[in-house]
Amino acid sequence: MAESILAQLIGRFDYITERASSDHLAINCPADHLLELCQALRDDFGFNMLIDVTAVDWDVQSPRFTGIYHLLSTSKYDYLRIAVDCLDDINPTLPSLTGLFAAANWHERETYDLMGIKYAGHPDLRRILMWDEYPYHPLRKDFPLAGIEVPLPAADVAERTQVKVEPAPMMGGPFVSSGNGPMSQTEPSARDESWTEQKEKPVK
Amino acid sequence: MATTKEITIGDINSRASDVEGELQSETMSLNVGPSHPTTHGVLRLKMELDGDVVKKCDPVLGYLHRGDEKIAENMTYNQFVPYTDRLDYLAPLSNNVAYAMAVEKLAGLQVPERCESIRVLCCELARISSHLLGVGVYGMDAGAWTVFMLTFTEREKLYTLFEELTGARFTTSYTRIGGVARDIPEGWLGRVLDFCKGVLPVLDTIDKLLTRNRIFMDRTVGIGKISKEDAIAYGITGPNLRACGVDLDLRKDKPYLGYEKYDFDVPIGTSGDCYDRYLMRAEEVRQSVRIIRQVVDQFPEGSYYAEDAKKIFAPQKAKVLTSMEELIQNFMIVTEGPQIPAGEVYFEAENPKGALGFFIVSKGGGVPYRLKIRGPSFCNLSILDKLLPGHYLTDITVILGSLDFVMGECDR
Numbered sequence: 196m197a198e199s200i201l202a203q204l205i206g207r208f209d210y211i212t213e214r215a216s217s218d219h220l221a222i223n224c225p226a227d228h229l230l231e232l233c234q235a236l237r238d239d240f241g242f243n244m245l246i247d248v249t250a251v252d253w254d255v256q257s258p259r260f261t262g263i264y265h266l267l268s269t270s271k272y273d274y275l276r277i278a279v280d281c282l283d284d285i286n287p288t289l290p291s292l293t294g295l296f297a298a299a300n301w302h303e304r305e306t307y308d309l310m311g312i313k314y315a316g317h318p319d320l321r322r323i324l325m326w327d328e329y330p331y332h333p334l335r336k337d338f339p340l341a342g343i344e345v346p347l348p349a350a351d352v353a354e355r356t357q358v359k360v361e362p363a364p365m366m367g368g369p370f371v372s373s374g375n376g377p378m379s380q381t382e383p384s385a386r387d388e389s390w391t392e393q394k395e396k397p398v399k
Numbered sequence: 400m401a402t403t404k405e406i407t408i409g410d411i412n413s414r415a416s417d418v419e420g421e422l423q424s425e426t427m428s429l430n431v432g433p434s435h436p437t438t439h440g441v442l443r444l445k446m447e448l449d450g451d452v453v454k455k456c457d458p459v460l461g462y463l464h465r466g467d468e469k470i471a472e473n474m475t476y477n478q479f480v481p482y483t484d485r486l487d488y489l490a491p492l493s494n495n496v497a498y499a500m501a502v503e504k505l506a507g508l509q510v511p512e513r514c515e516s517i518r519v520l521c522c523e524l525a526r527i528s529s530h531l532l533g534v535g536v537y538g539m540d541a542g543a544w545t546v547f548m549l550t551f552t553e554r555e556k557l558y559t560l561f562e563e564l565t566g567a568r569f570t571t572s573y574t575r576i577g578g579v580a581r582d583i584p585e586g587w588l589g590r591v592l593d594f595c596k597g598v599l600p601v602l603d604t605i606d607k608l609l610t611r612n613r614i615f616m617d618r619t620v621g622i623g624k625i626s627k628e629d630a631i632a633y634g635i636t637g638p639n640l641r642a643c644g645v646d647l648d649l650r651k652d653k654p655y656l657g658y659e660k661y662d663f664d665v666p667i668g669t670s671g672d673c674y675d676r677y678l679m680r681a682e683e684v685r686q687s688v689r690i691i692r693q694v695v696d697q698f699p700e701g702s703y704y705a706e707d708a709k710k711i712f713a714p715q716k717a718k719v720l721t722s723m724e725e726l727i728q729n730f731m732i733v734t735e736g737p738q739i740p741a742g743e744v745y746f747e748a749e750n751p752k753g754a755l756g757f758f759i760v761s762k763g764g765g766v767p768y769r770l771k772i773r774g775p776s777f778c779n780l781s782i783l784d785k786l787l788p789g790h791y792l793t794d795i796t797v798i799l800g801s802l803d804f805v806m807g808e809c810d811r
Contacts, residue, residue: 214743215742215743216742216743216744217504217505217507217740217742217743217744218504218744218745218746219745221743243631244631244634245634246634246747246754246756246773247745247756247758247771247773249758249771251760251768251769252769263758263771265745265756265758265773269631269645269647272647272652272653274745274747276743276745296632296634297629297632297633297634297781297782297785298632298633298634298778298781300781301777301778301780301781302634302778305777309468322461323460323461324460324461324464324810324811325461325464326461333466333469334468334469338469340469340470340473
């Protein structure tokens, strides 16, 4: 079943390749063909529901950001994962699917908010979970778990109270092992990730 | 100072269109929430009103954003289980199950039948608890206080069952990767059946109080209609989607946990209005009771965790204290986390509010590289800016109540 869809897709669009996946059918697609592919998937292959839009930050690797889309067919009950690499590591941009799926609107706003991927053609690309003036994209790998000190969203309250949004204290955990290396160094410990002289703030 | 305006008399129609802009009434901005009983949490709506009618609505989210996805990247798989309680905090047990199943899918683990049955019970009891509150609060939103008192009493009984099972009423954290935290207590199944017996008459009472209630129907029938096409385009799931007439229930269509073994019906609505959404939930509770009875009927023996999940499922405490092998295993699991192979996986479960999905990217080891949570409430709310305009302000309460969302999983 999944194989036949893949064969059909590759036969029709020679630019897509199969992607390693532990469950559903997954394909890689170049960013400039995404709209065309999704339109065909929606209209001809029955993948009519955009379930989820997200992105992965591969940190040091390039391409650094990969947009991930999950489609569901409400007739065949199959999932399909589409992975799209962002060519630009500094200003990652992907085409917006808002024209095809209304659900893309909020999902893309969220991915923009947390991951900093800009969706070209999105009608209203504002932050959705963080407040509008927030300067960082917290789900990026270079953003510390503890957070970074920033001014309060409401300037008048900030001025009166002299309060800032502070990084969370990390003494209480989570206690995580760093994984590889000798046992003595991989003992689980709470990470202190607040910004220091050794560690610079990420670019906005 | 008086001002004069010259109007040249000419064609009447063109004159009318000239002054049309001036005749538009002034709109009023109204802010609802983030802390307001209607919004069932911390949803904020920025609305433009023309008289009593909503012209524009801009939902503002994020007041309950805790960065769960970021936190997940920084802890081992089992450590994240308590965080899943706090997604849809009205049905924590089913969140636990959905999360554990996503990780197990990645690890290629098959849990034994008994564990599956326990999990089905968890999911369905959680569904009943969530829908009872959903219907009760919805009734209250529409002015029917009695229903809330009835459903809340039943929910309280459920919480006693949860406490017996998991040790906690609310934040259950019951599942582990490869099983559940502990076996069911003695006699618990009997008490579940007693609850089922007791809840059905209450459902009938609710039925009498609401289903043909003139006030309730006046307030809900034909209000907040969502078309089939819109529902699919906006990615709405769960009872809200089925109320629109779309037959999609993952328990039936993509069975997991052995749901295919149980005989139950999936209610489908016709008009997609607030009334249909109420009917869906009321009927789903009955169907859940049906499932629970079948599960208890054919409750399998065996173990409640996957025996072959060495290095994933923590060994029994007694064995850790007495056996060297298990002690080492326990030490490795605690320090490095359960070892999960590299890969990408997306798993969705049919939760009370809709399809709760987990997308996990693993590079191997005990910590997920990326974990994305697809909260059904997030998608269900995304239609608000299209759904609310054109409705009266008083209908907003009813529409929000009918969507039955939880901000915990919306903001994550």
